[in-house]
Amino acid sequence: MKKIILSTLMVGALAIGAQAQDDDFNKWSIEVNGGFNKPMSPMTPGYYSPILNIGHADLGVRYMFNEKFGTKLDFGFGSFGEASQDNNPEFSTNYYRVNLQGVANLGRIMNWETFSQRVNLLGHAGFGIGRVTPQQNEWEGFQDDVYNFIAGLTAQVKLTERIALNADISTIMNGRQNVAFDGASAITPLDYSFYGPKANWWTGTLGLSFYLGGASSHADWYLRESKYATKEELATQIGEIRDMLKDSDGDGVPDYLDKEPNTPAGARVDSHGRTLDSDGDGIPDHLDKCPFVPGPASLDGCPPEDTVEEVDYLKKAINDGYVNVYFAFDSSKPLGYSSSAANYVANFMKRNPGVSVELKGYADEIGPEDYNMKLSERRAKAVYDLLVAAGIDESRMTYKGYGEDTSVDKRSSDARQLARRVSFEVQD
Known part of the structure; x- marks a missing residue:
């Protein structure tokens, strides 16, 4: 047997x-x-x-x-x-x-x-x-x-x-x-x-x-690649992340998101790193002495003095939501590429001492409503502090948190980014 x-x-x-x-x-x-x-x-x-x-x-x-x-x-x-x-x-x-x-x-x-x-x-x-x-x-x-x-x-x-x-x-x-x-x-x-x-x-x-069997390893010793990476693989992945986060032109937008990788120093850019021309006169904002009022290049982007007062154009641009400071998710620290919007508002208020501004903070719809209300107010206060630091008198400004912005599609990450902002309203 x-x-x-x-x-x-x-x-x-x-x-x-x-x-x-x-x-x-x-x-x-x-x-x-x-x-x-x-x-x-x-x-x-x-x-x-x-x-x-x-x-x-x-x-x-x-x-x-x-x-x-x-x-x-x-x-x-x-x-x-x-x-x-x-x-x-x-x-x-x-x-x-x-x-x-x-x-x-x-x-x-x-x-x-x-x-x-x-x-x-x-x-x-x-x-x-x-x-x-x-x-x-x-x-x-x-x-x-x-x-x-x-x-x-x-x-x-x-x-x-x-x-x-x-x-x-x-x-x-x-x-x-x-x-x-x-x-x-x-x-x-x-x-x-x-x-x-x-x-x-x-x-x-x-x-x-x-x-x-025909495979390279037996079940006794098999390691699933997704579970354990070698030191070399980890080092490579970390290096790739570092490369992605580089900001070669210093505009505050990482290279992997930057659609204009050679932005001139000091240029104001959008969330994709593209140079802004807020008044559409063909002169980028960082070279335009009147960035919110169209004007010829011969006058450095400003209109002739006998045409229309700057305050009218700026007021319309600001009140219509073209000038905003944006924030990352669950953050009250302005994103680098958008904080320059506060500087433009400060410059506008210095040139027009008779106006005052309300700062309106918003949040996206992710998270509890009461928490988002407080977050939107912290964002408004953060921009308020920037303007005070820029030399604007506190008596000329008010700030308020308006909570969630329900006008955007909360299923879209790009739309939610637009909701995380502080807007301005110019008041005479």
Whole structure:
């Protein structure tokens, strides 16, 4: 029967190797181990076995469903013998077992890959059948058929992507065993032989796992790229982020959002880094001495003095919402590219001392309404402080938070950005 089982395992392993599919990771392996055994009980009084008896081998085929769990079929065989002590009777008992076991990749479950990708730990447990056959003493030749339960731990060291070194320790409990491991006595009379587990023994082995399949790594060692990045990959990603956040032209808009990457120094830009020409006279605001009033280039963008007063154009531009200070999400600090709008309002008020301005703060619709009301007021106060710092008298300004701006589409990130602002209303 032992030869039939061994042949079946070998044929199965060859068939498995032929069918191993090309996947993200390999799932099949063949395991060959050999080492020690130790029968614990029952032993006939006066009979002793060595602490470590060389005489066990096993062969297994394992399949992993994923990186953490799998199953294996294995066949173990060997013999027990006496310890080399004075007056210790000789004995020899052969055995074999066949077990179907579940396997847990404990190293992956406990995230060992965070500190080592070459050392691993497997746990296994299952059930099977076996036979214990004493070769001498009173029960010589008796074939004691048993069932068994097995559990153990296997430490692994990856040698290559195809081979791993194994060190395993397992404990086995035999049920329905009739005869002591030494073959010199019966456990119970044969008429009462079919009671529960009555025998216990251990094995300790060294061996190799041979991984089958077309992928580059086995499930024992596979790491999903999205979960763990190498130091080099992290360094590359950080470098890319730094490059994205560069502001080469210093206009307050990062390069990856900047549609005009060579904005002249001091130019007023929109949220995409494009130079503004608020009055549409063809002269950019940073070169236009009257940025909100159209005028010819010969007068530096200002209209002739006998045409229309600047205050009328500025008042219309400001009150119609063309001049705003914008903010990032949940922030009361003006964005760099838009804070220059406060400077233009300050310049306008200095040139027109008879006007006053109300500052109106707004927020988008993300978040609680009462919180957004307070946030909008903090934004208005922040711009108020900028104008005071620019030399505008406090008596000429008021500020108020108006809460959420519901006039924009809150599903659009661009629209929400327009809502996060402080606007101005010029009052005579």
